[in-house]
Amino acid sequence: MTAPLPVEHSHLSARAGTPRRPRIGVVKFASCDGCQLTLLDLEDELLAIAEKVDVVEFAEATSRRSSGPFDVLFVEGSISAPEQVDEIAQLRSVSKVLVTIGACATAGGIQAIRNWFDHEEIRHAVYPEPRYVESLAMSRPVADFVAVDAELRGCPISPAQLREFLVALVTGRRPQLPDEAVCLECKRRGVVCVAVAGGIPCLGPVTRTGCGAICPAYGRGCYGCFGPREGANTSSLAAWLSDGRNASDVARLFTGFTAWSEPFRKTIDAHGGPPRSAAVPPETTDA
């Protein structure tokens, strides 16, 4: 299977005969910078890629700046502050192909857990003067605001998938980004099933592959950072996980880096919502 890339982008090809290199931008919203760092982590290919494309905007890496136009714009981070709503609309208007990268941009990220909480309450809890800090009540994926042409999932994105995407870009073909479950990757890797053999709760059956089944290979359950695959049967997995666990512990498993993706969100809601503060404020606990 391939990821949707509705925009015919062969015109971006840097092959011989193409008059110019595609103009690439990398921008961020609310995020940890890890996904754009993945680009700099392509140590073996970075300089070769830089010869095939024109990196016109990438604040983490270069002091040259551009506000567009972009042939391809990579967007990291979730939309979570008022000014970001206008910024993403503006960026969309100057980008031929807009690619969201990572769990924050594609699903709202770990910071979307706050979408379940009282916004004013958490602002006051973290900042003594919340009036100096502007944020939206919810952290939401980029696709909630503008059309997205392709997405690279993961927290962080996979270097292999990024490499595949970039090679496809410069050679003018469609990128191969599979949408199968982590389970298949696990089998191919020859990893013993941590859920069946070890009784460890694992989101592998409902999570899109791409990471290389790292968690099971490292002796722990998948925690869903690539988000739900198409048609993920989360209710069936939740029912299986419910055996011997209370609802809140099932909700806990889905309340991770892609919690706000629709299938995971519904499962969390069906199991009493995300883990909450057992938190009575410290000063009142000993009454």
Add this chain to the structure above:
Amino acid sequence: MHDLDLAGGGSGDLAIDVAMMTRVEGEGSLRLRVRDGVVEEAHLEIFEAPRYFEQLVIGRTPDEVIDIVARICGICPVAYQMTAVHAFEHALHIPIDPQVRALRRLLYCGEWIESHALHIYLLHLPDFLGYASALELAKDHRSAVEAGLTLKKAGNRLVELIGGRAIHPVSVRVGGFSRTFRRSEITAIRGQLTEALDIAYQTVDLVAGLEPPAFHRDSRLVALRHPDEYPMNEGRIVSTDGLDIAATEWLTEFQESQVSWSHALQARDRAGRPYLLGPASRVTLAADQLHPLAASALAATGLADEIRTNPYRSIVARAIELVDATAEAIEIIDAYEPPDQAATPWQPGPGSAAWATEAPRGLIFHAYELDQNGLIRSACIVPPTSQNQAGIEADLASFAPQVLDLPRDQATHRIEQLVRSYDPCISCATHFLQLSVEDLS
């Protein structure tokens, strides 16, 4: 969009506005207001959208916290994981196998190598050599950039080996790791580190030869110090003016406060004084604990004093630490024997957890309260950049007057270069940077 905007002004007045700092991690700006040659205001403005991590971890288990806090920073996730895991183990009295401790130090060495190589070659070196980026630097000095990338790659492979992946590794668990590692798995990376060590030496020579702007100040430097090793996973908090407290007591000496111009909380000591963290602080306060190879590399530069007083020399301290982390990693690998079990079994329970470790860019402190079920009741996470912010502002205020007579673009360049010297990690500043110098005449 974010180009330098330099307004005019007579000699002695300066108005610089860098709407967005580049080659730093995250989003921030810098604003300087100068009147008649006197700096009236030096503000780092951090406009990274707030993510409220200290609230996101409420109600979660210690192991979940290790996964969540990694996401504060894509450049130094191991620092967040290490600080949290040590805090929980200390609070819950969980004994740690010496080989597990060694593996954690090895993992941390990997992050130091990756982060320092990234900062030196991709973010900071272009400043000294007059390029906009490492990509442009590579057009004229390809072999230097390639060497930096090879070094960076060695650090990433080390994190990947132990953590499963280079960014947001998955294997760190309370009590140890999620799996054991055979000796052959660990020794497989030794050759790559040996090559990296050679490049680290060359890096020291390269950066020690760079011409820094003349600037000397006597800042309060703070770092961890450990009796037996260069500070990384643990130690006491010490300073250049005699502070010596347990790492768990960070809150008794320092405090965070909020300023109107920044989304990042700023930390100062309880007397309101700024201080500075990072490689220059560690090299100054723990030079005697450097690996012998790093100590001799430092001695050969003859720059130990300048590292303490000139922030533009921090790139040399960072290179010394590249030698240290690489040499130490090789020693850990050579001495490694697999522990009997991946992790010490433990029971959740209540407690107060606090710890500090040394992230690549400086001391990082975490404190957590665990409720009766062993879930997080409250969290306090103090990243290095929050702590450096006030110290950077103080350095900017004292440095700015000496660039007033330079052409505006050169003045701005020098000031941005100064800020990058601290390797500010704005995403990290949980709650950082853009340059604005305003003409007030």
